[in-house]
Amino acid sequence: MAAKKLLFILSVLATLVALATTYAHCGESSTHGELHFSHGLGLPGLDSCHGADTDLAGGMKIGVDDVVKAWYMDNVAEDEDQRLPHHRQPDEAVPLAKLVDLGIVALWLDAENHERDENLTTMREERGYLHMDIIELTPEKMPNYEAMIKRFFEEHLHTDEDEVRYCLDGSGYFDVRDEDDQWVRVSLSKGGLIVVPAGIYHRFTLDSNNYIKAMRLFSGGPDWTAYNRPHDHLPARKSYLAALHSGRGTQQDRHSY
Secondary structure, three states, rough: HHHHHHHHHHHHHHHHHHHHHHHHHHOOHHHHHHOOHHOOOOOOHHHHHOOEEEEEEOOOOOOOHEEEEEEEOOOOOOOOOOOOOOOOOOOOOOOHHHHOOOEEEEEEEHHHHOOOHHHHHHHHHHHHEEEEEEEEEEEOOOHHHHHHHHEEEOOOOOOOOOOEEEEEEEEEEEEEEEOOOOOOEEEEEEEEEEEEOOOEEEEEEOOEEEEEEEEEEOOOOOOOOOOOOOOOOOHHHHHHHHHHOEEEHHHHHHHOO
16 A cells, blocks of 8 residues: 555656756746646656556456556537537547647546545645545436536636546546647546646536536636636636647657557
8 A cells, every 4th residue: 555655746846846847948837736647748658647557356457557548539519419529520539648749637546545546645745635525427316417517518718727537436527628629538537637728728527428527626616707708818728728739849759559
């Protein structure tokens, strides 16, 4: 247990070093004087910021690739069900390395043990996530369910804080824009944690299972404001784009997945 915790701490520290280098190049300071995972554009590799495979009972192994998957999606028409996978044809998978380039951080954590998970505690301490809550989204527990998931699906950005979601059960989709303004659909299932950076346009929907139980993590209180597109003039958007484009020149050279 101690060895696993040490490994996790080292991976977090490696990520922070990489982020410090990237942010120094961008000439930006981060909210509350701390560096964001989400501005780790151009990280040296997945091993420094994504949970490694973990042995489970019965000899099974699970890692971030099992709980976070991504692909380019087609356009969703008004009369289509947003909860379907909407793979672009032909299918075009998006490797996790590409998500890193977009500022998206993905981790695998032990959802069955989230109340006692030392890795989760360490991450919260390192990142300053002082507050959390747990929500369940399902037709049985949410009044006006269909209207609400339509509202979640409106394209928007946040300016004051990254969006951190840890799936404890169920599943859902986060859609994010890539550097060419194409939609990437990110599937999050039990054990997956995703950090969506401030300044990126995104949206959320449940999938056809219509159930997710998620932990939301905050450095401040859960009182951020969503700015529906377009809000390109906002400083958070400009900072995100500056970091994004500063890393584009080396992306294809670094990744061969």
